[in-house]
Amino acid sequence: MKQRTCINIFIVIVILAIAVSLLVHFIHHSTKHEVSPIDTLNTKTTGTVTISNDNNVQTSTSNQSVFSNMNTSLNIGRSDFGSILLPNGHVLIAGGHFNSSTVSSGTEVYTSTGWQFAAPMKVPRGYHTVTAFANNTKVLAAGSSATSGQQTAEVYNAVNNTWALTSINMLSPHIRHTATLLANGQILIAGGYNISGGVNASNYLISTAELYINDSWTLLSTRMTHSRAFHAAVLLNDGTVLVAGGGDGTPGAYPTAEIYNATSEKFTAVGSMQYRRAAFTLTLLPSGKVLAIGGADWSSGTYPLVCELYDPVTRTWSNNAMLNYGRSYHQSVLTSSFVLTMGGTNGNNNRLNSSEKYNL
Ligand SMILES: *[C@@H]1O[C@H](CO)[C@@H](O)[C@H](O)[C@H]1NC(C)=O
Ligand SMILES: *[C@@H]1O[C@H](CO)[C@@H](O)[C@H](O)[C@H]1NC(C)=O
Ligand SMILES: *[C@@H]1O[C@H](CO)[C@@H](O)[C@H](O)[C@H]1NC(C)=O
Ligand SMILES: *[C@@H]1O[C@H](CO)[C@@H](O)[C@H](O)[C@H]1NC(C)=O
Numbered sequence: 001m002k003q004r005t006c007i008n009i010f011i012v013i014v015i016l017a018i019a020v021s022l023l024v025h026f027i028h029h030s031t032k033h034e035v036s037p038i039d040t041l042n043t044k045t046t047g048t049v050t051i052s053n054d055n056n057v058q059t060s061t062s063n064q065s066v067f068s069n070m071n072t073s074l075n076i077g078r079s080d081f082g083s084i085l086l087p088n089g090h091v092l093i094a095g096g097h098f099n100s101s102t103v104s105s106g107t108e109v110y111t112s113t114g115w116q117f118a119a120p121m122k123v124p125r126g127y128h129t130v131t132a133f134a135n136n137t138k139v140l141a142a143g144s145s146a147t148s149g150q151q152t153a154e155v156y157n158a159v160n161n162t163w164a165l166t167s168i169n170m171l172s173p174h175i176r177h178t179a180t181l182l183a184n185g186q187i188l189i190a191g192g193y194n195i196s197g198g199v200n201a202s203n204y205l206i207s208t209a210e211l212y213i214n215d216s217w218t219l220l221s222t223r224m225t226h227s228r229a230f231h232a233a234v235l236l237n238d239g240t241v242l243v244a245g246g247g248d249g250t251p252g253a254y255p256t257a258e259i260y261n262a263t264s265e266k267f268t269a270v271g272s273m274q275y276r277r278a279a280f281t282l283t284l285l286p287s288g289k290v291l292a293i294g295g296a297d298w299s300s301g302t303y304p305l306v307c308e309l310y311d312p313v314t315r316t317w318s319n320n321a322m323l324n325y326g327r328s329y330h331q332s333v334l335t336s337s338f339v340l341t342m343g344g345t346n347g348n349n350n351r352l353n354s355s356e357k358y359n360l
């Protein structure tokens with residue numbers, strides 16, 4: 001009798017334990033995935049991506065060095081803008097969103113005395129690209145989430161500080177693509193969204209790439225191994241372009257990477273990053289390795305603080321320094337002595353005006 005009561009109490013405890021763990025599991029999962037979807041693929045919205053919890057991922061297996069804070073703020077916090085190093089050593093940033101409703105044509109220049117406003121672009125641009133060419137004396141700004149700039153591109157002349165629209169538009173509208181100067185002087189525009197839709201109106205994400213050559217555009221006959229938007233790309237010392245991460249327009253992000261060979265004009269898969277990253281940056285370091293900084297993992301609703309280093313010899317990634325603040329849609333520029341990482345968003349409406357530096 002006593003034994004049966006014990007067994008009954010035991011069964012009740014087991015049932016209660018299962019019920020509680022199921023409830024905890026349910027609550028945990030219903031809050032963990034509070035990731036607002038990116039602009040739905042079927043609409044031509046220009047909204048922004050937010051992660052409602054700003055979780056930062058802080059675990060790393062490596063001996064970490066940490067980015068140091070810079071005390072010079074941008075005049076206006078911005079995300080999804082472009083940046084380049086000018087020949088005089090100044091950093092130019094252009095366009096982007098100040099908040100979810102304002103996309104800008106404005107620019108700022110970073111000098112030894114801080115950030116100053118500079119000549120605005122012809123049209124407002126967000127989710128566009130900004131690429132230096134012709135020995136950094138010219139800058140190509142291409143694409144935009146603002147209707148006026150979707151298929152257009154413009155060139156900044158660093159000599160007389162002016163912007164002029166290219167005489168010919170890109171073959172397709174692009175946003176959330178990448179633009180990379182190749183060793184032969186051409187600029188590779190890869191992936192992103194074709195916001196005019198094309199043959200498949202339900203699928204704007206593209207795997208195609210086009211080349212900007214002397215004010216004209218050529219579609220490549222080969223494609224990336226994945227359709228990608230919100231990815232990052234960088235030219236390596238061997239002349240290939242590393243393309244990594246990004247997302248597919250649902251709340252998902254990719255860890256995968258591939259390289260583009262400018263001679264064969266082909267894309268080949270390489271090792272994947274350890275974190276899924278979208279809206280992040282890749283910077284070639286003087287060592288020839290590539291630093292992947294920040295971004296968002298929309299799949300888990302987190303901002304990885306851990307940065308990763310790509311080794312072009314082994315074609316693999318390893319953990320590296322940590323950011324102080326989670327940021328996505330930021331920009332990173334290599335200067336003579338450090339990598340400057342600036343702006344972006346951590347999910348709040350007002351964009352970040354802070355910057356951090358990674359000393360070489
Ligand atoms: C990590 O690296 C720093 C600088 O190289 C060194 O001073 C420190 O001892 C290292 N820490 C560990 C746990 O290896
Ligand atoms: C910013 O940092 C520099 C170098 O660390 C320092 O010399 C300067 O006083 C700082 N400025 C402000 C406003 O904190
Ligand atoms: C967005 O930023 C612009 C420019 O700074 C400002 O005028 C506007 O009020 C802001 N809107 C919101 C919703 O914060
Ligand atoms: C670019 O700059 C380098 C070094 O200043 C110079 O040797 C080279 O001729 C320049 N190339 C062009 C295309 O202007």
Ligand SMILES: *[C@@H]1O[C@H](CO)[C@@H](O)[C@H](O)[C@H]1NC(C)=O
Binds near residue numbers: 159
């Ligand atoms: C700036 O320089 C470029 C190239 O030399 C020239 O085409 C353009 O007309 C100049 N713009 C102004 C406003 O002087």
Ligand SMILES: *[C@@H]1O[C@H](CO)[C@@H](O)[C@H](O)[C@H]1NC(C)=O
Binds near residue numbers: 185186214
């Ligand atoms: C652009 O045209 C100039 C003059 O014809 C040529 O020297 C240069 O190589 C061309 N650039 C590219 C990227 O083809």
Ligand SMILES: *[C@@H]1O[C@H](CO)[C@@H](O)[C@H](O)[C@H]1NC(C)=O
Binds near residue numbers: 172198199
């Ligand atoms: C983009 O869509 C347009 C039609 O709106 C189509 O002509 C073009 O081929 C598409 N481009 C790509 C790269 O998918």
Ligand SMILES: *[C@@H]1O[C@H](CO)[C@@H](O)[C@H](O)[C@H]1NC(C)=O
Binds near residue numbers: 202
């Ligand atoms: C159009 O996109 C949908 C959704 O991604 C895909 O299933 C379908 O295969 C695509 N069709 C074409 C012709 O590309």
Ligand SMILES: *[C@@H]1O[C@H](CO)[C@@H](O)[C@H](O)[C@H]1NC(C)=O
Binds near residue numbers: 238240262263
């Ligand atoms: C790029 O492709 C060319 C031609 O196929 C090949 O000779 C070269 O080794 C490739 N470069 C790299 C870095 O793989």
Ligand SMILES: *[C@@H]1O[C@H](CO)[C@@H](O)[C@H](O)[C@H]1NC(C)=O
Binds near residue numbers: 075076077353
């Ligand atoms: C930078 O952003 C912070 C937080 O929104 C704000 O308190 C600060 O005033 C901003 N700094 C500048 C220079 O706008």
